[in-house]
Amino acid sequence: MISVTSLTQPLPDQTCALCGTRSRLIAARLGVCLDCIREQPREALAVADEAHAAARRLFDLPERPPRSKEGRRCGLCVQDCRIGEGERGFCGLRQVQDDKLRHLTGRPDRGLLHWYRDPLPTNCVADPVCAGHSRRGKHNLAVFYASCTMDCLFCQNYHFRERDPTGSDTLSAAELASAANERTYCVCYFGGDPASQMPHALAASHLLAERNVSVCWETNGTAHPRLMDRALALSLKTGGCVKFDLKAYDDDLHRALTGASNRQTLENFARAAARFDERPKPPPVVASTLLVPGYVDAEEVSRIARFIVTLNPAIPYALLGFAPHFLFSDLPRTSVSHAEEALAAAREAGLDNVRIGNRHLLSHDY
Numbered sequence: 308m309i310s311v312t313s314l315t316q317p318l319p320d321q322t323c324a325l326c327g328t329r330s331r332l333i334a335a336r337l338g339v340c341l342d343c344i345r346e347q348p349r350e351a352l353a354v355a356d357e358a359h360a361a362a363r364r365l366f367d368l369p370e371r372p373p374r375s376k377e378g379r380r381c382g383l384c385v386q387d388c389r390i391g392e393g394e395r396g397f398c399g400l401r402q403v404q405d406d407k408l409r410h411l412t413g414r415p416d417r418g419l420l421h422w423y424r425d426p427l428p429t430n431c432v433a434d435p436v437c438a439g440h441s442r443r444g445k446h447n448l449a450v451f452y453a454s455c456t457m458d459c460l461f462c463q464n465y466h467f468r469e470r471d472p473t474g475s476d477t478l479s480a481a482e483l484a485s486a487a488n489e490r491t492y493c494v495c496y497f498g499g500d501p502a503s504q505m506p507h508a509l510a511a512s513h514l515l516a517e518r519n520v521s522v523c524w525e526t527n528g529t530a531h532p533r534l535m536d537r538a539l540a541l542s543l544k545t546g547g548c549v550k551f552d553l554k555a556y557d558d559d560l561h562r563a564l565t566g567a568s569n570r571q572t573l574e575n576f577a578r579a580a581a582r583f584d585e586r587p588k589p590p591p592v593v594a595s596t597l598l599v600p601g602y603v604d605a606e607e608v609s610r611i612a613r614f615i616v617t618l619n620p621a622i623p624y625a626l627l628g629f630a631p632h633f634l635f636s637d638l639p640r641t642s643v644s645h646a647e648e649a650l651a652a653a654r655e656a657g658l659d660n661v662r663i664g665n666r667h668l669l670s671h672d673y
Contacts (some may be wrong), residue, residue: 321637324354332601332673336361336634337460337563341602348559355563359458362634366468372397379408384456384502385529385571398454398503400472411472413454413504415480418511419472420504422486425449431495432525432550432664433593436623439521445492448520450483452498452508456529458566459554461599461635467499480507484514493521493547501538502530509534512541523547527554527565528572535575539582543591550593551576555603556610564602573614580618587621595625595664598641598649600673605648612656624661626650628668639672 321333323340325347333340337358344351360370375391381401388396390403400413412419425447428440439447453467453475487494494515501508501524512522522541528551530538539549553576554569555561561569579592596603596611608626615622626649628641646663653661663669 325350330601331637331639334460334601334635335637339563341560341604344560344563344602345557352559352562356566358460358634359566362458362460368399368468369395369397379403379406381408383505383531383534385567386456398456400454400503410506412477413507415507415510417477417479418483418504418507419453419470419475419477420450420483420498420507421453422448422450422478422483424491425495427492430665431523432595432625432627433523433548433590433623435662436590436593436660437523437548438546438589439493442492445490447523448487448491448494448515450494450496450501450508450511452496452501452504454503455499455527456502456567457500457527459564459633460566461564461597461629461632461638463630463632464499465633480510481514483507483511484518487515487518487520491518491520493523495523495525497525500527500529502526502528502534505530505534505538509537509541512538516541516545519545521545521547523550525550525552527552527567528575529567530571530575532571532575532578536578539579539591543582543586546589548589548591548593549579550595551579553594553596553611553615555596555607556614557607560602560607564599577618580615580622583619583622590621590623593623593625595627596649597627597629598645599629599635600638600641600645603649604645605652608649609652609656612653612658612661616657620657620659622658622660624653624658625664626653626661627664628666630668640668640670642673643669643671645673 324338325343339351363370372386373394378389378391381388386397427442453470522545
């Protein structure tokens with residue numbers, strides 16, 4: 308494994324490898340600008356694919372989802388890995404040995420995670436519309452899964468990639484559920500992402516639901532639709548919600564930023580939105596988008612917002628300010644003007660409940 312300290316080495320010029328444009332709103336380690344991603348996606352995605360492969364090598368993770376013709380299909384997420392003998396799946400948690408698919412972690416008896424008690428109200432994306440907002444004296448059981456189904460080059464929690472699924476301590480679903488006490492109002496799974504360990508998270512959720520704990524999810528929405536349906540059903544039953552991170556509407560831009568298609572995310576979001584009116588208060592479905600400078604602009608937010616409106620304009624939508632992280636450390640923080648333009652675009656699209664979620668991060672850098 309390459310030391311993560313290599314991330315602090317001097318960055319190359321912020322220049323698009325395709326058109327030659329120089330701008331502080333181009334992430335040097337991605338290497339392509341937004342215009343090229345939109346106008347010549349095939350060439351731009353070839354550059355982005357190499358950037359993701361390099362990022363994966365930093366942590367000895369598979370550079371790309373395995374596609375062995377004779378491999379064992381995992382099927383738990385959008386990556387749809389077909390894992391050959393001796394290979395690992397994209398998330399690093401599944402491996403084929405002796406022609407059998409092994410779940411190194413993520414099973415009900417073995418979850419790669421850590422948890423802590425987060426006093427309510429907290430900085431949750433859904434906090435303004437969540438019942439937990441008024442539960443002072445209670446806490447959220449915050450469950451951080453140390454694995455992911457995407458490869459976001461701007462990940463603010465990239466350190467989870469340092470966890471070894473075979474050598475790290477794990478926790479069973481029953482052990483996690485036993486961490487709840489009389490002050491535990493809700494549980495929220497995030498990470499990383501719970502999509503990579505859904506069998507474990509669902510098992511824990513059933514046990515927590517029996518203890519009257521509200522079940523919430525913060526996810527990129529890439530889990531198999533059958534699993535996402537089960538997650539939403541638990542949230543509907545317990546008073547929790549599913550918070551979908553809609554990173555981009557354009558699939559090419561989504562692939563460039565995250566290394567994954569958004570096809571399954573949008574499908575899962577639409578399926579969840581169809582059940583919104585079963586219990587509109589507190590809302591069971593919430594959306595958010597990170598305003599990545601130079602990439603997720605007002606036009607992209609407008610596309611996402613119009614998509615949400617076609618499903619249900621009452622779905623709450625939060626626009627989140629970006630702070631430099633991981634391989635996008637050379638970008639500035641989201642500017643006030645960027646955020647306000649995105650907010651206006653979302654409102655113009657027809658959303659009833661849209662807000663800027665973390666104004667304290669905004670800047671005047673561009």
